[in-house]
Amino acid sequence: MSVQMDREKLNQCAQALFDARVNSVTIPPLTKTFENFTLEAAYEIQKIGIHTRLQAGEKIVGYKMGLTSKAKMEQMGLHTPIYGVLLDQTEHPRQTPFRLKGKIHPKIEPEIAFITSKDLYGKINVSEAFTACSKVLMALEILDSRYHDFKYFTLHDVVADNSSSSGFILGEEIDISRFSIDSLGKISVTLKENGEVREKGESSAVLGNPLQSLCELVSLLAQSDTPLPAHSIVLTGAITPAIALKTGQTITGDFFASEKQLEKMIVHSIGS
Numbered sequence: 001m002s003v004q005m006d007r008e009k010l011n012q013c014a015q016a017l018f019d020a021r022v023n024s025v026t027i028p029p030l031t032k033t034f035e036n037f038t039l040e041a042a043y044e045i046q047k048i049g050i051h052t053r054l055q056a057g058e059k060i061v062g063y064k065m066g067l068t069s070k071a072k073m074e075q076m077g078l079h080t081p082i083y084g085v086l087l088d089q090t091e092h093p094r095q096t097p098f099r100l101k102g103k104i105h106p107k108i109e110p111e112i113a114f115i116t117s118k119d120l121y122g123k124i125n126v127s128e129a130f131t132a133c134s135k136v137l138m139a140l141e142i143l144d145s146r147y148h149d150f151k152y153f154t155l156h157d158v159v160a161d162n163s164s165s166s167g168f169i170l171g172e173e174i175d176i177s178r179f180s181i182d183s184l185g186k187i188s189v190t191l192k193e194n195g196e197v198r199e200k201g202e203s204s205a206v207l208g209n210p211l212q213s214l215c216e217l218v219s220l221l222a223q224s225d226t227p228l229p230a231h232s233i234v235l236t237g238a239i240t241p242a243i244a245l246k247t248g249q250t251i252t253g254d255f256f257a258s259e260k261q262l263e264k265m266i267v268h269s270i271g272s
C-alpha cells in the first residue's frame with residue numbers, strides 16, 4: 001500500500017498544511033502535485049498534522065463531521081461525509097468577541113453537537129447513538145481552509161486539511177432526555193448576519209437526523225480501528241451552507257424546537 005511507502009510525502013504534506021495554518025498563508029490543493037492521492041493517504045496526513053499539534057500541547061476533545069447535509073455538499077461540490085478532529089484550543093467561549101486574527105478566509109455555520117457518555121465503536125444505529133449521548137448542544141462552527149481561495153479539487157484535499165476545522169462555539173449543555181430521537185431531527189435554525197436572515201434550515205438536513213451523523217462518524221473511525229471515546233464532543237455537520245465571516249459582523253444563530261427558542265448564539269467578529 002502506497003501510504004506506507006510514501007511516508008516522506010505524507011509528512012511533507014502535513015507540514016505544508018501545518019505551516020500554512022500557523023503563518024496564515026494558503027497553498028495549492030495537494031491533489032495538484034500528489035500522484036495517486038487516496039482518501040486513506042488524506043486521513044493519514046490529517047493524523048500526522050494532529051499528532052504534531054498534540055506534541056505542541058493541544059488536546060483532542062472530539063470530532064467534527066462534515067458534508068453531512070445536501071446544502072453543504074452542494075456548496076462545496078463534494079458529496080461524501082468526512083470527519084476531522086476537534087482540538088481544545090479551537091473551542092471559543094460563547095458570548096465573547098471572536099477575533100479573526102490569524103484566520104485566512106473564515107466561514108461560520110450552524111450545527112447540532114453531542115457529548116457522548118460511552119465509548120463507541122463500529123456499526124451502531126440511531127437508537128444506540130441516542131442512548132450513548134448525555135448532552136445536546138447548539139453550535140456554530142468556524143471553518144477556514146489552508147488552500148487558495150478556500151477551493152479544493154477533491155475530498156482528499158479537505159480531509160488532509162482536517163476538514164477545514166478552525167474553531168467552534170458551543171451553546172449551553174442540554175440534557176438529551178429533553179429530546180426524543182425524532183425531535184432531534186426537528187430543530188430549526190436561522191442564521192443572521194447583522195440582523196438579516198442569511199440561511200434557514202432544519203436538523204433533518206443532516207443525514208435525516210444528526211444522530212445518524214454520529215453513527216457515520218463511529219463507523220468511519222472504525223475503518224482505522226479507532227473507537228470514539230466517552231466524553232467526546234461531536235459536531236454533526238452544518239445544517240445550512242456556511243457564510244463568510246468578516247470583521248465587524250454580528251452573527252446570530254437562533255435555534256428552535258417546537259416553536260420554542262432553544263438557544264440564541266451571538267458572535268461579534270473583531271479584527272486584531
Ligand code: OOG
Pocket residue numbers: 064065066067068069072076109141143145158163164236237238
Ligand atoms: C468542509 C467542512 C464541512 C460541515 O459541517 O459540513 C463541514 C468545508 O466546508 O470546507 O464542516
Ligand code: MG
Pocket residue numbers: 064065066109111141235237238
Ligand atoms: Mg462544519
